[in-house]
Amino acid sequence: MTVNLEDYTACLQKAAPEVLETLEATFHDAARVMSPAGLHDYMEGAKGLCNLGRGHDLVLTYLEEMPAVVQECGEDVIRDCIEAAMKLSSMTSGQVIALLFASLPTAARRLGDPELLRGYLTLIHQLSAKAARGLRPMLTHIDQLLSMLTLSGLRRWANFGADAYRRDLDNLVKYFNLESADSKKMLQQQRRGTLFVDTQRKLNFYLRALWGRDFFLRPTAADHEGFKPYCENHVIHLPDAVDAIGGVSGLELYRAQAAHLAAHLCYTTAAIPGEGLSPAQMFLIGMIEDARIEYRAAKAFPGLRKLWGRLLSVDHEGAAEHPTILLLERFAHCLNDDKLSIGDAGLNRIAARFHAGIQARQDDNRFSSELGIELFELLSERKEVPSLRILESIRIPYRDDNRIVWSFEPFDWQRDGAEYVPAWQRQVRKYVSAVEMANEVDCELAGDDAQEVWVCASEFMPYEDAGEATESFNDIDGLRAPCKQGGCRRRGEHPHRVQAHRAQDQAHYRPAFASGCTARAQPRRR
């Protein structure tokens, strides 16, 4: 698919001559971050907005801002943004739609996830129906609002204002303009301690420092009570904001959550078969499995035991919903620290068995299954097994929902290395000799998504006259190619693509080769 600027000039010229000038300035930016399909959507969107008849300001803003949005959240959101603008056009003025587009780069940067950005667009649409007059002031303050609030917080703040001043338009505008006292108070109320977006870089550094590899981290709207982090398709989903708890700061809580999930990924080799197990049994096995992977991680990094221990010993406000929950919370702490015991002989016995056997079976998750079943039987005998809903209300703030324990699959480069790509976009990998490699012309602009990648079986050195005869191309580029026979990937540039998995074995390859200049010059984004 190719996108020609000329195909759109007539239409855009008709709308306003300055649109064309802006497009010429932004097209190259857009082409750098979008695939042809994304670029097509981008141009079709511009055409659609021109035909909307709401002035050319919104088209200009759209053209200028969308590349930055795509850079943060991928090109799939282009259609959502256009759709949101079309919906808004029947409710509000073109200026407000332009303001919406102007707010999108900030929203994309602060929310950092396409799903959350879609949630933001939905919120704007809902507000246009409930409090259309509030949209303009809110969008002019979106920078300030999103620097303090998560999407859920913004939603609550906006809905409160929209509901409170539905018929009082003056106060509605003041509320959304952050001029009224209740607006500021509500803002403070909704403000969360630590936002994921402010912490992500630190967490990436932290995990890489500990395990020497990258992990996918994504924010997820934690707008309901009992949200737990989770890991799905090798992506670690963390809440979009957390509050400090029991003397543990938000950053430390994030670290504890991220390290716990990273430990699952690093120290799990196979899923535990869940067939024939009741939900309560699965929950209790998951608890022991948590303790096992934490033991492994804490053995390598002793400070983690202390960090997790601090969160396990937090005094929670209010009573637990069921006495067993309190018991299990203490039991989890006992598994973390072999010097602790609780006033329950049965649980102490299981904890003692855990500590006695963990050294020998630290890599065996069947150990977790056995002890988990034993724990279940102990509680069943006492008729103290609560429902799954109650079990899941256990107050251990850093642990995940353990879906990874039951669905873990080793990383498969063929399957997971990239998400679905149409056949015409699929990358061809060729294994060639050094002579073939030397006689080919590489395309220096080709990214990870070049149409062809050639792999040379031996170390490939530059020509002498290129000024680098003592180092291979891999050395020069600082690459440790994660290649295996039949499957080789480079690290994706985009945060939502595969992050660097340091492979054990190395092959040597030139990053991207174009046979007859067929390598795509732009990275594909999703």
Added chain:
Amino acid sequence: MEPLRKPSDVNAIADQYRVRQEPYYKTVADEESLYEAAYARRMPVMLKGPTGCGKSRFVEHMAYKLGKPLITVACNEDMTASDLVGRYLLDKDGTKWQDGPLTTAARIGAICYLDEVVEARQDTTVVIHPLTDHRRNLPLDKKGELVEAHADFQLVISYNPGYQSLMKDLKQSTKQRFAALDFDYPAEELEVEIVANESGIDTDTAARLVQIAHRTRNLKGHGLDEGISTRLLVYAGQMIGEGIEPSAACRMTLVTPLTDDPDMRETLEAAVATFFVS
């Protein structure tokens, strides 16, 4: 310095540059035997490796072992060819020739060690060319003298590949005059031994320091230009040996020198807290 003529002059100058005390150096692989073989043929040697991994210490060690004087020049971008070779200076009697360190080394038969040679400009480093091939001489153009290198003279340069860039790199014509030895941080056990020995701390504490260093080396190219070097670990060990609390010692010697990025500092401090649990 007057040109050296008499053997007694040569010996007197050479004595100044002798390494008198045996430096602590732990052999990592076969680098000693390789270096000795290269020295036997007076082959110029290039030492490549990250900062603080023991390149300079190795040269000192070899100079001591071979019993040769060692003249070390810390290269910088303001260094000129005259700084290496020598220049005429003015005094009350008129002008007087002053040998530079390279000329001195060539005359007395020392090992001349050009530390961080890429820091010097490329046009400066070409003066070493005639000394590094079969000619083994150094033309002093301004003086009109051709200095024949002493039979014991050898040139060694160090080079950190991490710093190379288009602007700072050795010319191929310079690079290809040297045999090269690759250096890296020692393996974990060896590094623990080195840190414990150099700083006088127990091996458990040294092992923790090495673990912290490994964490930062994971971040090389991902926010850090270089990980913590063995030299910094020795500093940290020495501070701990002086009775400073480990986390404070690590902050001063391992975290603060390495980066100014606040996010990275927090990460490094977290890495320290991971191994020095208070």
